[in-house]
Amino acid sequence: MSLPLEYYLVLSALLFTIGVIGVLIRRNAIIIFMCIELMLNAANLAFVAISRHLGQAEGQLFVIFVMAVAAAEVAIGLAIIVSVFKHRETINVDEINSLKG
Amino acid sequence: MEINILEQIVIPIIKVLFIAHLLVIGVMVMIWSERRVSGWIQDRLGPNRVGPQGLLQPIADGIKFLFKEDLIPNHVDKPLYVLAPAMLLIPAMLTIAVVPFGDAITIGELEISLQIADINIGILYILAITSLGVYGVVIGAWASNNKYSLLGGLRSSAQMISYELTLGLGIIGVLMLSGSLSLRTIAGEGQAIAGEGQGSYPWEWNFLIHFPAFLAFTTAMFAETNRLPFDLAEAEQELVAGYHTEYSSMKFAIFFMAEYMNMIVGSAVVVTLFLGGWQFFGLETMGGPIWSGVISFAIFFIKTGIFLFVFIWVRWTLPRFRYDQLMNFGWKFLLPVALTSIVVTGTLYIATKGNLVWIGIGNTVAAFIVVSIVAGILALDNNSKAAAQDTSAAPLRQETLTIEAIE
Amino acid sequence: MNPELIVFIIFGTVSIIGAIAVISFRHPIYSALSLIVTFFSQAGLFVLLGAHFVAAVQVIVYAGAIMVLFLFVIMLLNLGTLSAKGALTGKLKGVAIILGILLAVEGVYIAVRALKNDTAVASDAAKEAAAALANKPIETYDIGRLLFSDYLLPFEVTSLILLAALIGVIVLVKRDKQPEN
Numbered sequence: 080m081s082l083p084l085e086y087y088l089v090l091s092a093l094l095f096t097i098g099v100i101g102v103l104i105r106r107n108a109i110i111i112f113m114c115i116e117l118m119l120n121a122a123n124l125a126f127v128a129i130s131r132h133l134g135q136a137e138g139q140l141f142v143i144f145v146m147a148v149a150a151a152e153v154a155i156g157l158a159i160i161v162s163v164f165k166h167r168e169t170i171n172v173d174e175i176n177s178l179k180g
Numbered sequence: 181m182e183i184n185i186l187e188q189i190v191i192p193i194i195k196v197l198f199i200a201h202l203l204v205i206g207v208m209v210m211i212w213s214e215r216r217v218s219g220w221i222q223d224r225l226g227p228n229r230v231g232p233q234g235l236l237q238p239i240a241d242g243i244k245f246l247f248k249e250d251l252i253p254n255h256v257d258k259p260l261y262v263l264a265p266a267m268l269l270i271p272a273m274l275t276i277a278v279v280p281f282g283d284a285i286t287i288g289e290l291e292i293s294l295q296i297a298d299i300n301i302g303i304l305y306i307l308a309i310t311s312l313g314v315y316g317v318v319i320g321a322w323a324s325n326n327k328y329s330l331l332g333g334l335r336s337s338a339q340m341i342s343y344e345l346t347l348g349l350g351i352i353g354v355l356m357l358s359g360s361l362s363l364r365t366i367a368g369e370g371q372a373i374a375g376e377g378q379g380s381y382p383w384e385w386n387f388l389i390h391f392p393a394f395l396a397f398t399t400a401m402f403a404e405t406n407r408l409p410f411d412l413a414e415a416e417q418e419l420v421a422g423y424h425t426e427y428s429s430m431k432f433a434i435f436f437m438a439e440y441m442n443m444i445v446g447s448a449v450v451v452t453l454f455l456g457g458w459q460f461f462g463l464e465t466m467g468g469p470i471w472s473g474v475i476s477f478a479i480f481f482i483k484t485g486i487f488l489f490v491f492i493w494v495r496w497t498l499p500r501f502r503y504d505q506l507m508n509f510g511w512k513f514l515l516p517v518a519l520t521s522i523v524v525t526g527t528l529y530i531a532t533k534g535n536l537v538w539i540g541i542g543n544t545v546a547a548f549i550v551v552s553i554v555a556g557i558l559a560l561d562n563n564s565k566a567a568a569q570d571t572s573a574a575p576l577r578q579e580t581l582t583i584e585a586i587e
Numbered sequence: 588m589n590p591e592l593i594v595f596i597i598f599g600t601v602s603i604i605g606a607i608a609v610i611s612f613r614h615p616i617y618s619a620l621s622l623i624v625t626f627f628s629q630a631g632l633f634v635l636l637g638a639h640f641v642a643a644v645q646v647i648v649y650a651g652a653i654m655v656l657f658l659f660v661i662m663l664l665n666l667g668t669l670s671a672k673g674a675l676t677g678k679l680k681g682v683a684i685i686l687g688i689l690l691a692v693e694g695v696y697i698a699v700r701a702l703k704n705d706t707a708v709a710s711d712a713a714k715e716a717a718a719a720l721a722n723k724p725i726e727t728y729d730i731g732r733l734l735f736s737d738y739l740l741p742f743e744v745t746s747l748i749l750l751a752a753l754i755g756v757i758v759l760v761k762r763d764k765q766p767e768n
Contacts, residue, residue: 097687114610123629150752161759301640307647322616
């Protein structure tokens with residue numbers, strides 16, 4: 080007997096919320112970035128759970144797509160953070176408030 | 181659900197204990213043989229005083245480490261400093277769980293498979309766990325709060341990420357032919373779609389069919405274990421001792437043990453994937469239900485031992501790479517070779533309807549062509565650069581970048 | 588007690604604790620380590636759900652590559668001294684947490700309620716069909732076949748995205764080699 084789908088969805092919702100709260104309360108760009116990864120992961124969990132519930136492999140397939148995009152996103156994001164740090168000597172998102180390099 | 185206590189609890193525990201101890205004893209033997217072999221290579225004796233032929237030297241070393249003062253410097257980040265050695269040792273030990281170290285021993289009704297767990301994604305499990313080994317190095321380096329350690333950790337993380345790609349891509353060709361991710365299937369019979377496993381004779385093993393991928397994989401394995409010629413993370417002449425500069429006593433010993441464990445596990449994986457696992461000229465099938473298992477285990481053991489000797493041999497023969505050479509080698513030579521092997525294996529498998537001889541020849545020729553092209557382009561590039569400007573400390577660029585960033 | 592439930596509770600609790608630790612540690616390196624713990628327990632949950640391949644990829648990609656990159660950047664920028672300056676959290680922290688709790692309640696409500704409606708509407712035959720499907724394990728083979736047949740175009744597009752990211756990163760961090768005149 081497998082567990083009901085609700086359990087996984089609730090866990091996924093909680094993880095997502097923690098990610099959202101992190102983005103809202105933290106000011107360190109890197110930690111905000113980690114929280115975004117956390118939210119993506121919560122979505123992945125929901126994908127896999129529903130995939131098993133429906134007995135279809137598509138859910139797992141999309142998790143793999145999400146991971147590929149997340150990897151690309153992390154590479155770009157961290158490169159941006161590094162170059163911002165080089166120019167401004169900070170990664171506090173409150174201080175990075177002008178578009179002018 | 182009925183649980184058979186003997187089959188599901190007792191035998192797995194015995195297997196786990198046996199393998200774990202074998203690994204630790206293997207580390208001790210490796211420490212001894214590394215020193216003896218290096219002595220032999222450098223035309224000197226090596227340790228020969230403690231016990232016959234110096235065999236008890238590792239025990240003496242262990243006692244020394246245990247009784248040394250366990251020093252924790254004041255300036256370190258204490259929780260992470262203590263955690264780091266464990267984070268390196270645990271992945272090293274976990275990997276062996278899926279490696280099949282022999283056929284099966286059959287006692288009456290009972291068949292004992294000589295493997296702790298035959299999971300259906302075995303090779304992915306190995307890649308996943310080995311990719312965690314880098315945390316021990318990086319966290320240890322960071323927690324030490326020391327400039328040299330930090331540099332070692334930075335180098336190591338960049339190196340590991342780069343070479344992991346080759347490690348993962350190099351085995352794709354093998355996987356395509358065997359049609360399975362389970363290590364037992366890859367080592368032995370093969371299965372499912374393509375279904376070309378490794379036979380019992382050397383010319384049926386994967387290292388001939390995927391010769392370039394085998395070389396690339398082995399080289400990446402050397403890099404993953406952080407040994408010479410890839411020990412940039414702990415280069416003594418540049419970084420004191422790299423990431424374990426601040427460690428002493430048993431914590432240092434654990435770093436040391438993890439390195440040797442990684443070597444042993446890496447050799448076992450290479451033997452399984454490329455060198456036919458526990459098979460050798462049909463010897464493993466002789467000797468009836470009980471002894472064939474033991475013989476197959478012995479064959480696997482000897483093959484792993486020979487490969488471990490190659491590890492030591494390379495370490496004491498080749499000098500260390502420079503950092504930019506290391507990165508260039510990984511990205512511009514190994515990675516293209518691994519990618520070529522995937523393309524050629526797939527294409528030729530369809531084109532020749534699975535003729536392994538042609539796949540083997542095609543792989544080698546294609547890799548040779550790719551390497552020559554890359555080398556040609558690099559040579560041309562270097563020439564034009566040298567003509568354009570006086571090469572000004574190009575090799576140092578990478579290093580100065582990191583040092584600037586840290587200060 | 589259902590052994591699956593026990594495993595679920597262990598991994599679920601660990602992942603929630605890890606996630607909370609990510610947003611509450613002061614130092615980014617501790618946050619990164621907590622995030623690795625969360626990713627690991629999620630891989631455990633994937634195994635529990637029978638998605639072995641995804642679990643392995645989760646560890647390889649997230650724990651093995653992405654988080655190493657995070658650690659690399661944290662070490663490269665040496666952010667330890669930076670976060671000690673204060674201004675670690677925003678001014679409206681309380682409001683953010685209240686809004687977050689609201690979101691959590693909403694999410695849980697939707698997760699539970701939507702499924703209830705779903706099962707209430709569905710006919711018995713549909714339920715049986717769904718139950719039969721749900722017991723069918725999804726093998727790595729199924730994923731591979733789908734990936735290279737029905738979803739070939741998205742798969743190729745993903746490779747383009749990775750290529751674009753590769754080029755983008757090189758352009759972003761490339762240092763000008765020309766000497767300044």
